[in-house]
Amino acid sequence: MRVFCEGLELSNAVSIVIKATSSKTTNPILEGIKLKAEGDYLILSATDGELAIEKRIMADVKLEGEIVVPGKLFSEFVRKLSAEQIQLVLDDRNQLKIKYTDSELFIQCQSANEFPTVKQIENAQFFELKQKDLKEIIDRTIFSVATDDTRPILKGCLFEQDGKTLTSVALDGFRLAIAKKSIKECSAESSIIVPARSLAEISKLLDDEEKDVRVLIERNYMMIVLNGTKIVTRCLGTKEDFINYKQIIPSNFASTITVAKSQLLSALERASILSHVGGDNSVKFEINNNIMQVSAKSEAGTVTEKITISLNGEDLTIAFNISFFMDCLRNIASDYVMLKLNGQVNPCFIVPSENEEEYVYLVSPIRQVY
């Protein structure tokens, strides 16, 4: 391998693919980035076995070849280079020479033979939507996925696409998040459970507000192509493997509250400070006419705040995990939210007062300890 490329382009490409390398692996080759010089391109790729990212940049290839460089070292080094043109030369002992201005770095590399091949997706189903919309539904649901391994399918978001709308659903047994966005085009209906770790990286790469993105699905794989970056992730199943979340949502509520989101969030943030110090991380809502009293208690003290609300229905006293409640509110953009309740043992539904159809959160109550 002998190839010339532009320093800044290489640095950008490395900063993208590095996200798919694995830092906690027993297989050291997964900590590396594969460089492949072929035709007019230098192709960089990395994978942790589940997520794979591949990025190609223009290059002047004098001699084709491929090698796996240590990911972290290569990325840190390339980021510090200010040289415009960089030459990469591989010798026959797997040593890569990086030449820049008058200087050079030699790094010991691994043969590309051991590197897993990135799944190629060709005859796939697809759908298209705005990058911004895909990013929003990921960000609005991903925080609700389960973090433990007892039910692995809950570590991902269910993407359900019915020809008109893409719905993302995440739940962990204590809370549920559903977000929807219109799609633009599609080949057929589809559903797939995408691991949260892959979605988190995909969300970071969706930076163009207006452009569309095409999502391809083939059996248990999802692929996205974005400005020459190919992201492929293995998935966890389809909607048949997921929990039937639709039956959870009732059509009638005994109490519906409208409250200013920032006021409720500020009160919860103050209460959580106390609740985290030797407390049980809970918050109590006492809803009485047009006043909601928010209170928390711990060994350090007690806090009580009164918030003016508009109540439709019955008075109620109910308690929640304060962090779960704040997570939802932080992901809602509208100024007012509605809390929909059915007594003190059934979950609370949190919906924005604007674009109500676009998302809904559910948080299960906890037993009141005081």
Next chain:
Amino acid sequence: MRVFCEGLELSNAVSIVIKATSSKTTNPILEGIKLKAEGDYLILSATDGELAIEKRIMADVKLEGEIVVPGKLFSEFVRKLSAEQIQLVLDDRNQLKIKYTDSELFIQCQSANEFPTVKQIENAQFFELKQKDLKEIIDRTIFSVATDDTRPILKGCLFEQDGKTLTSVALDGFRLAIAKKSIKECSAESSIIVPARSLAEISKLLDDEEKDVRVLIERNYMMIVLNGTKIVTRCLGTKEDFINYKQIIPSNFASTITVAKSQLLSALERASILSHVGGDNSVKFEINNNIMQVSAKSEAGTVTEKITISLNGEDLTIAFNISFFMDCLRNIASDYVMLKLNGQVNPCFIVPSENEEEYVYLVSPIRQVY
């Protein structure tokens, strides 16, 4: 105690005094902030036994009194308050009520009787200089203090004031930093060794470019008063207890090099990436005529960079701890630096090419391992 004060002022005051609380202490009262309502003021103070910070704010005191609040909880809570007026009321069971708008927080507090008194300094020696200048000489030397406990006096900077100039000196056995600034006024010559932890907090509080600051010294204590904030620190001794650093600096050098600072620093940053991966954290300089070759080696690879310099004197090959060398360069503002050397076993002196008299760094060489 019953007192009204302004929320934002209280929040600012708490964010300043909290820096003197101790988080790793066996004495829980040192994690607290003492509030004292007296006259027209609420006085906040905190100490870790070495450093003490006291700040007074205007308050409407209805009933005088004092109490120690849990520092972290109180600070986090007060920071989240948007209310303009806050009422603090202490009951007879050491519970403090914080009332804001329609809401209230009760926190369990400790009696102020156990709280250490902050040393009062009255008939002291003093000197005055620009806040900016004091900040600069702290920042330019503090990184060179010793971090282990084998020689406790080396955990501080020696402040030496001769009526015209304030000199700050820090050394840890491997490197030495000296910075000087003119003073404006003084009562007499003085010298004191100030703990680095106290200086770090003082540096953060010196935010006014143009205003002067008065430094007071009384026996083993140093005090600074800044916009109503009083900072008192216990010190580690005087120049008699310190190392006689003046004899370390030779008057002649065999090799003097002038080099562009940013170019050398960039080369070292790249070399350090390699050097940190299974390397010994060393860098080698091979000075030959007007070229300095900077190289580092580790199990991951080797890097070699060539930098154009101007050399006055002998050629030389010498090795250093790369982090120590970078620490110095990062603290130098001028575009060019001079490296002054006497062979490969004597220290390197690093001085800026502008304002040469204001600071000098010394770094000891290490044995070359390759």
